[in-house]
Amino acid sequence: MIGWSNRPFRSVPGHQMRSVAVALLILTVSACGARPTNEVLRPTSAIVEDAKITQVYVATTRAPRTAGSTDFGYVPSLGASYAAFSVSTPPGHKTGRIEWPRDQTDPATSFATVDSTIMREDEFRTAVSNDPRKGSGVVVFVHGFNHNFPEALYRLVQLSVDSRADGVPVLFSWPSAGSPFAYLADKDAVAFSRDGLARTLSALVDDAEGAPVQVVAHSMGGLLTMEALRQLKLEGQDDVLDQLSVVMAAPDIDPDVFRAQIAVIGPMARTMTLLVSQDDRALDLSSRLSSHRARVGALDVADPRVERAARAANIAIVDISALPASNRINHDRYVELSAIYGELNSEQSPYRTSATALSEAGVYVLDAFLRN
Template identity: 50%
Template sequence: MHRTTSRLMLLAVAAFLSGCATRPGPEVLQTTRANAPGAEIVTVYAATTRERAAANANVFTAGRSSQPNYASFDISVPPDHQPGRIEWPLPQDDPQIDPHTTFATVGQTILNRQGLLDQVATAADGQQDVVIFVHGYNYNFPEALYRLTQMSVDSGLDDTPILFSWPSQGAIAGYVADKESVTYSRDALTDLLGGLARDRRIGTITVFAHSMGGWLTVEALRQLRLSGQDDVIDRLTVVLAAPDIDVDVFRAQMQVIGPMTPPLAVLVSPDDRALRVSSQISRTRARVGALDIADPRVQAAAREAGLAIIDISSVAPSDGLNHDRYVGLAALYSGQRAEGDNTPGLGIRQAGAFIFNTVGTTLASPFTIVGEALAGE
């Protein structure tokens, strides 16, 4: 496709998103001391390669920090929270933060690397399970932080949530800069994974990466393998949601990484419009997150590479681009789980291509994917 057409497609996406509400800024994370009966408090830890706006504040910019920064946030989720939604304070340029009706930050702390590891490891008696969320392109820090909070609450799991936030520009036109920023962040993510994996106070480690964050995560895995850190990889469960990765690049990455146990899971939707634009920007290079599992070549490649490729097209999107279906998985899990049932659902234990069925299945959260595999070999 000609470059002009690619630009038109990008402008069309920008026009769609411009119709959404004003994006949240750091103001929405200001600490409030108010409380609301029935609100759920979630402690989310953050490791980020974003710069701090000031040394004494957890305000993170789109600039690249020379060293990773660390923090924790206590976030209140309102009593009437609707699964799949983030109840943002409005208006966001002068936010009216009310824990009765909105997400609210009720506490936050500046940490160093060891402080984060120690707090995560001692969050519960015995070994503490963790889930690391690596966000995608066009996210700012508050969006990524509250998205992880929403998914944690909707999933209802006890895993300690950790956000790994890289310095996305948080802008439609920032695609190229974002790609450079994920490359910049490989060492920091590799270091975080190594620190958690070698701490025996930590139990299971799930890495859940979306879109361009999937590319960053696979690059970190490749770096771990090339540096002989097999012990770290052996401790990880990895889920890639709508990964924005060139198919040929992914094949080369997986040749280095090799099969994982459990299999690395890839959540795909052939009708993902955001990945279609990414493909056109990349001169029609196919993206992994838009693979068609009905293609026998995809099925064979999944088995050969030891991957679980799962079509989640049956899950309703909320962004109009069919790129955020992973958010709906958490909402489904919340809505269909039996009262008091903390069973994490069925996990994938074999490689292949599957269809995720949203009806009559034991659902997993997006962090412990997936339900019944109804199709594919």
């Protein structure tokens, strides 16, 4: 299957561990300035003309810091919590960006939370089911490694606004520690959240009443998504799997683990899409931390074995290396793809026919696809 390798498993010598630590420090410095805290989510009563307000629903295995609040931290919770957020984007919003508040939240220049509400599970399901956008489907975003809650929430808002998606945006947020030095802790949090995501997807498909349900997972969120799909298969919920459309951006998964997951799940009814890039430095670091085991998000689409395996598993693998990234890590190119998604699929787009082809199993290079 995909990415089979005969390379033996090796321990990491001390000098290589030091180089990994240095690389991690460089990536951390280049990627992160001051990180947002949950303070940025404190609702503001200010209203700005021409600001766009997006209603987002949340299912999370993060425990609230205080009972009954929407202040979600990194402590895991066995029982999922549910919430709704109304977030405004400023009139001057630039695609691909999250305009974070600086000193104080100003809806004229930054993302701003207008309202937030904690919900029971039945209230969450009813709200999503009755949302007028449901006819266009439900989009579930599963964030990746090193994300705190406001980063995950505002990323979904940005993706929803920039892609001009008409469906209901739902964030599934797992208890990432929100630290670049907590890789192993985040992997444990993924394993902890598998059942929670599987249950959420099952409920959303049931309540969608035939409307499409798409899962967009980034980085380590891809590992969580695959584990949840595997769980659904083992529970005999094929009817749920058949209604899911899955897109995984830069999935941080060992190829042999992915192969084992696909062996259980089987080819999905709707083509799964993997967005990959061989110069993704975050996945390169993940590979080094895993004794130089490759990552699915860095597959070589020029390898004929990859294409054969993709077609057999009903997977479309798209190399998006031609798209710009926001920093030198090259781990967030999917954000740029979301920004041009609406244009690619518009009725007037010269790329519409080619864009449709990306939903078919096989391998593609985005740069070549755009030229055609």
